[in-house]
Amino acid sequence: MNPTMTRSWTTVCTLDHLDPDRGVAALVDGVQVALFWTADGLFAIDNRDPVSGAYVLSRGIVGSRGGVPTLASPLHKQVYDLRSGDCLDLPGVAVARHDARCRNGLVEVRLRQEG
Template identity: 75%
Template sequence: MSGTVTVDWTRVCPLDRLEPERGVAALVDGVQVAIFRIDDELFAVDNLDPLSRAYVMSRGIVGSRDGAPTVASPLHKQVYDLRTGLCLDLPGVTLPRYDVRCRDGLVEVRLRQEE
């Protein structure tokens, strides 16, 4: 049987530690996650650039394309939609994304794992 297993929420940091329009890397249950605070919304994606295989996405350039919040890889500049993880420049390339929320002033991330 295959499916998605959801693990518990992991506290990362207080919300006020996240600077708007910038990324930060966090180790969540052994996974490097890039967290972004954009226009009072939180986004969490894998910190591993799917093309260069370097852990750099938290240092990416934040922006928007057609109203979608985005991050551009700091190495090769491919742009990813932070809502979906889809690469907007190369079809078929995806940046894994994770659940993220602010609860009682603390940013929490929840990983989803495949069985």
């Protein structure tokens, strides 16, 4: 098993550009990322739906399942855990998750990749 490699933090936008419980797509170091600001925090996942292959997850529906912050794909409604990227409906399916934080009012994302 290879350790997870991380890159440097990239400033994406100011926090006031994000609407609570609504997604926004951003290009971070050539990767389409879907950003979400929820009551549970900031989340960043790949914008690419692993089931359909379409870049649409930023348009998904934010919610929760059993206290877990989730995102439902806008295409086929598979639900993903925003904390881990795991699909709660299809075992073994997951979307890549990235680190997200807010510093001094700026939303920053750090891509994660298996190395």
